[in-house]
Amino acid sequence: MGTSERLNMPLVWGLRILCSVLFFGAWEYAVRLGWLDPFFFSSPVEIYTQIIAWLSGQEIYYDIYITIGETLLGFAIGVLIGMVTGFVFARTPMLAAVFDPLFVVLNAMPKLALGPLFIIWFGIGISSKVAMAVVIVLFLVFFNTYQGVREVSQDLINNARILGASRWSVLRHVLFPSALGWIFSSLRTSIGYALIGAVVGEYMVAQHGVGHLIASAQANFDTTGVFSGLIILMLLVWVIDVVIQRVEEKLTAWRGQA
Amino acid sequence: MTVRERGASQPDVRAEQRGQALAPYIEIRDVSKQFVNKKGTVFTGVTEIELTIEKGSFVSIVGPSGCGKSTLLTMISGLSGPTTGDVLIEGKSIRDVQNNMGFLFQKDVLFPWKTVLGNVESPLLFRGVDKSEANRRALEWIAKVGLKGFEHHYPHQLSGGMRKRVSMAQTFVYDPEVILMDEPFSALDVHTRNRMENELMEIWGGSGRTVVFVTHDLEEAIALSTHVVVFTKSPGRIKAVYEVDLPYPRNVAEIKFEPKFPEIYQMIWSDLREEVAGHGHE
Ligand SMILES: Nc1ncnc2c1ncn2[C@@H]1O[C@H](COP(=O)(O)OP(=O)(O)OP(=O)(O)O)[C@@H](O)[C@H]1O
Ligand SMILES: [Mg+2]
Numbered sequence: 001m002g003t004s005e006r007l008n009m010p011l012v013w014g015l016r017i018l019c020s021v022l023f024f025g026a027w028e029y030a031v032r033l034g035w036l037d038p039f040f041f042s043s044p045v046e047i048y049t050q051i052i053a054w055l056s057g058q059e060i061y062y063d064i065y066i067t068i069g070e071t072l073l074g075f076a077i078g079v080l081i082g083m084v085t086g087f088v089f090a091r092t093p094m095l096a097a098v099f100d101p102l103f104v105v106l107n108a109m110p111k112l113a114l115g116p117l118f119i120i121w122f123g124i125g126i127s128s129k130v131a132m133a134v135v136i137v138l139f140l141v142f143f144n145t146y147q148g149v150r151e152v153s154q155d156l157i158n159n160a161r162i163l164g165a166s167r168w169s170v171l172r173h174v175l176f177p178s179a180l181g182w183i184f185s186s187l188r189t190s191i192g193y194a195l196i197g198a199v200v201g202e203y204m205v206a207q208h209g210v211g212h213l214i215a216s217a218q219a220n221f222d223t224t225g226v227f228s229g230l231i232i233l234m235l236l237v238w239v240i241d242v243v244i245q246r247v248e249e250k251l252t253a254w255r256g257q258a
Numbered sequence: 259m260t261v262r263e264r265g266a267s268q269p270d271v272r273a274e275q276r277g278q279a280l281a282p283y284i285e286i287r288d289v290s291k292q293f294v295n296k297k298g299t300v301f302t303g304v305t306e307i308e309l310t311i312e313k314g315s316f317v318s319i320v321g322p323s324g325c326g327k328s329t330l331l332t333m334i335s336g337l338s339g340p341t342t343g344d345v346l347i348e349g350k351s352i353r354d355v356q357n358n359m360g361f362l363f364q365k366d367v368l369f370p371w372k373t374v375l376g377n378v379e380s381p382l383l384f385r386g387v388d389k390s391e392a393n394r395r396a397l398e399w400i401a402k403v404g405l406k407g408f409e410h411h412y413p414h415q416l417s418g419g420m421r422k423r424v425s426m427a428q429t430f431v432y433d434p435e436v437i438l439m440d441e442p443f444s445a446l447d448v449h450t451r452n453r454m455e456n457e458l459m460e461i462w463g464g465s466g467r468t469v470v471f472v473t474h475d476l477e478e479a480i481a482l483s484t485h486v487v488v489f490t491k492s493p494g495r496i497k498a499v500y501e502v503d504l505p506y507p508r509n510v511a512e513i514k515f516e517p518k519f520p521e522i523y524q525m526i527w528s529d530l531r532e533e534v535a536g537h538g539h540e
Pocket of ligand 1: 293294322323324364
């Protein structure tokens with residue numbers, strides 16, 4: 001936990017709790033006193049009640065399942081394609097040179113804007129959301145892998161070749177581990193982006209999913225529902241991030257303190 | 259003790275002297291290496307290098323910093339070809355990395371993501387040796403370089419000198435026939451250094467392996483080598499090749515007390531001094 005090591009952790013936690021209590025307390029209080037309009041701002045107690053009600057029902061789990069499924073599927077496909085193409089382009093300068101302008105243009109384009117196209121192509125089911133997640137993740141992972149592989153120390157490659165490494169061994173024992181740090185830093189960002197892709201896709205048109213839940217709440221002017229949906233999303237991202245962080249620590253243990 | 263200027267008929271002379279017909283093993287024929295930077299300026303690293311190395315010899319290269327010693331080793335290794343001229347091993351021109359060669363780089367090139375053990379056994383695994391055998395041989399070498407107990411450490415947990423020793427184990431473990439060493443001991447303290455030098459003498463002595471050894475330290479060069487090659491300052495040329503007439507087996511710490519040692523040192527130093535003169539700090 002980096003810098004917090006030397007700090008007084010109980011104090012840090014105390015302050016965190018205090019801040020949360022103050023924030024939610026002020027919110028609740030302001031709504032009760034009529035300073036904030038509950039139509040626009042709902043209230044912490046109502047949101048809490050709503051979340052509990054959802055969690056004790058069954059539909060929410062199906063929505064979470066759908067959204068997570070779209071996110072992970074999009075993430076996995078995006079990472080795979082991004083990594084492979086990143087590797088290939090980094091190791092084939094000619095290819096990279098030819099397609100460089102195309103990448104710049106494609107990367108500058110807001111990927112979410114492709115949503116309507118994907119809905120036409122893939123329908124309103126999960127495929128269009130997966131596709132959204134894929135394009136966002138793909139570019140991020142592609143650029144990071146490309147960069148990571150390009151930054152590999154030539155001296156390390158030379159040493160591996162002297163030691164008898166085949167092309168494949170160089171890839172597996174030098175390029176891949178060396179790019180892994182870069183890839184991981186992009187993975188943590190991209191899981192968040194994959195979720196954005198999936199949720200924005202669900203906002204547009206869907207039958208299930210947390211994004212769909214939020215969008216329908218919004219259609220009914222149900223602010224509490226919107227807030228509750230957002231909080232569920234936040235929790236999902238958090239859980240996923242913790243998992244990725246654990247995996248990263250395992251795979252890059254050689255760096256020392258993770 | 260013989261002194262020879264760079265010349266065409268070196269192998270014959272030497273073979274005659276020893277009364278045996280030794281074939282040249284590594285031949286460097288009129289080699290030069292140029293580097294072109296991004297602006298298109300050409301920089302000459304080394305030029306007119308003509309050197310013949312016999313199988314089983316221990317050749318040291320000394321010369322001022324930046325004169326092209328590492329550049330020459332890189333060309334012998336096959337990692338990068340000469341701009342002009344040719345490098346041959348057993349009469350065949352080197353086009354790529356050879357699998358019977360070891361190269362201890364001047365830079366730190368251990369795999370940072372592998373443990374000491376993983377690093378040392380990697381060349382064996384690359385060669386298809388089976389895992390348990392590779393493991394056994396790697397452990398043996400880790401012990402030889404004095405790193406028992408550090409098998410599961412990562413390079414970043416070791417000192418510079420320890421990393422150098424891991425590199426040595428990584429090279430010697432697969433028993434290469436030609437060993438290129440680029441200032442391998444300069445990061446070590448005197449005692450470890452003497453131990454490693456003696457270890458090197460033992461590995462090399464009578465094994466028929468050929469060593470090309472780059473160093474800044476003339477004393478070390480003389481103590482270890484059959485031949486010392488003196489480079490001029492950049493762009494590097496070969497100024498002279500000396501055959502070191504001291505008996506083997508040598509104990510590196512004691513060979514310096516041989517009566518002939520200072521004599522040899524004086525002779526080579528007189529050549530080298532002119533080249534390093536501009537580099538007061540050398
Ligand atoms: N890849 C390269 N590109 C451009 N110039 C290079 C390259 N490699 C080496 N040089 C130049 O060639 C010259 C010789 O370099 P080299 O590393 O062979 O010197 P060296 O004799 O090994 O020096 P040192 O004793 O300091 O290690 C130097 O001036 C260096 O700047
Ligand atoms: Mg050098």
